[in-house]
Amino acid sequence: MFFNSLQFAIFLPIVFLFYWFVGNKSKINQNYILILASYYFYSCWDWRFLFLLVFSTLLDYLSAIQIEKSDTQKSRKFWLWLCISINLGFLGVFKYYNFFADSFAELFQSFGFNTSPILLNVILPVGISFYTFHGLSYIIDIYYGRIKSEKNFVDYSLFVSYFPLLVAGPIERATHLLPQLKKRRKFNFEKAKEGIYQIIWGLVKKVVIADTCAVYANTIFDNYNSMNSLSLMLGAIYFAFQIYGDFSGYSDIALGTSKLFGIDLLKNFNFPYFSRDIAEFWRRWHISLTTWFRDYLYIPLGGSKGSKWMKIRNTFIIFLVSGFWHGASWTFIAWGLINALYFIPLLVLNRNRNNIDAFRLSFNLNSFQILSNILITFTITCLAWIFFRAKTINDAILYIKRMFTDLHFSEQYLSIERYNFELWSLLLIFILTEWNSRTKIEPISGKYSWLKVSLCMAAILALGVFSDYKEFIYFQF
């Protein structure tokens, strides 16, 4: 059941009505309704994986209680590592086993040993990376005494499997979400209205921007051998907007949906393509994952304390793991590495926190420099996206090589019976809309909101891609 499906359009109002009219009397009822809805939502993909979700929830729940109960550090450590190992074990088996088996076989073959790896014929449980990280953050926070363990199993289960965030985040923190689940939620019209606006804007991003860009990006990436430089550049730009529209659109729908139930989720995107350097980009892109890695990996590794080499090492580890988190493929690892290489100079020169403040543009040299920096950051981000999107590293390298050597910048008619440049006006309107509303959660609220709602609806209906249905990219992670 995808957020942009008819099924979800029926499911959401039903849950909403039950939640506010049947379960409204107590927090317990509200949570029961949400947990039932969440399990139903998850089972729509594959009900068998529901057991995995429940097991993972139970494991984290019991481990946390055991950690808290333990008298000795040794025992606390034991429960922590048991829980982490089992969680990562599941993730490893379902997500990474085939990748490692294949890679080791290839390595052995390169030394002349002929091996045929035993591959598992399993499908990846949807959302496993997200709910595993949910659970891990909780258990680590308990271990470090940042929070108390949750004794109410229903409340804890809801924290892990709350349907708006279950399959593609944002990766919540117990400190942020659990307190909200411990109280009875009261209906707030303004919040619900904001949620609806956010859902509509999320749909625009997904159906109009991401799916339209996907039509062009897929054609260009799949046929890069016959594309000219202009097409290849546009292909990378289209993919950049595809993945942004897709994932931030999903996040907007998740956050908006959650607001309908009176629950706030963590913001996941903050206009990343308006970043002035790569450090700022990573503070604005997939924020819940970036901060997760910062808090649970980077800082425990020593963070930015210690020598420069330590900082560089930690940065590399963070980006490598981040790339690997996205999927079991060398292309994701390369993407992580490239981002690390972009980041290192800023770190070495102590400039990684230069662009933290908000900025305004006017007609002066400083604004010109800001715009240039935004453009440069976007360009290098697009180059890295090529590795993320390409099927193999070799394809990515050939793609980039052709982009810089073909040197033909003419219009090109693609196999989808469209010209390569056709999306520029749509993207320009989108960029300007995002730019104008970059201080807000979504661009609809405020003056003339009904006119904006109508325009968004017209855009979804008229410009959306419906015949060539595309899943949310991040569901596969």
Add this chain to the structure above:
Amino acid sequence: MKQFFLFIVKGLTVLLLTMILLDVFYTVVYRKTDNRNKISFLFNTKNQQYDVVFLGSSRVNNHFVPKIFNDQGYKTFNYGITRSRLEESALMLKLMIERNYKIKNLILQVDLNINTNDHSEAIRSLFMPYIHQSETIRQHYAAIPEYNKLLFIPFYRYMHYDSRVGFREMYASLVHKETNALYNDGFNALLKNQRPMIAADLSKYYPKRNKAYEEIKVICKKNKINLIAITTPMCMSTINRDYFNHINSVYPEIHRFENAVTEDKYFSTCGHMNKDGAIEFTKVVFNAFFKPKSKP
């Protein structure tokens, strides 16, 4: 909560109004367009009189040169559409009758398309803008599963078939951007030659009885149209050319022309002839069934 429900009702009203307005706008634009494809041309013309009409897929669109017939005094038009199947050809013929066309001869391509009873989604979409205006189109699609949605939900048909009749096509129609579909009386020549030519593989093909073809036969009989069903050439390296031999075991009346042109120089790809091949082939077909009315 009451406030929120009012807000939702308002939102749904805006959505419905937007759908109706867009539907009306798109439909008006398509109704005023007759130069984008053969279906829009057909829908927006009436009372045409033809001595010969060609119907079929790209193997008609790229293979029959009406000029050769016209030069001999036969008013002819090539209504073949790339990707269309016999189901769409049947609807084209029904629409011609609805638009009061007078047709003496129909040359229908019946070869690879009787391998399946399926339809072409791409060509079906081109009929959708006219579903409210044409009883024939409504009746033709009355049995398909999405019929009620396509007919009764405003704008649904333009969303469902967005790649063909969505915003992009509507905009091109609005600004009267012409395509070459109607040039040369509907004949679209293929000018590039695939070399080396990749052999077409018909090893999984076998002719079957085809509902649409049988419907076309009935329509022609009822409207006194002389139906000439023919096969069209494929390159000699085609795998399983035996397929054509089986065609007559299913439909003995089909005239065999798959060997009318054989040399590779006449083929653009294995399944499609180039311009020279089309001229040669059209001459062969003309001489087989017609005599010149007037000298060129």
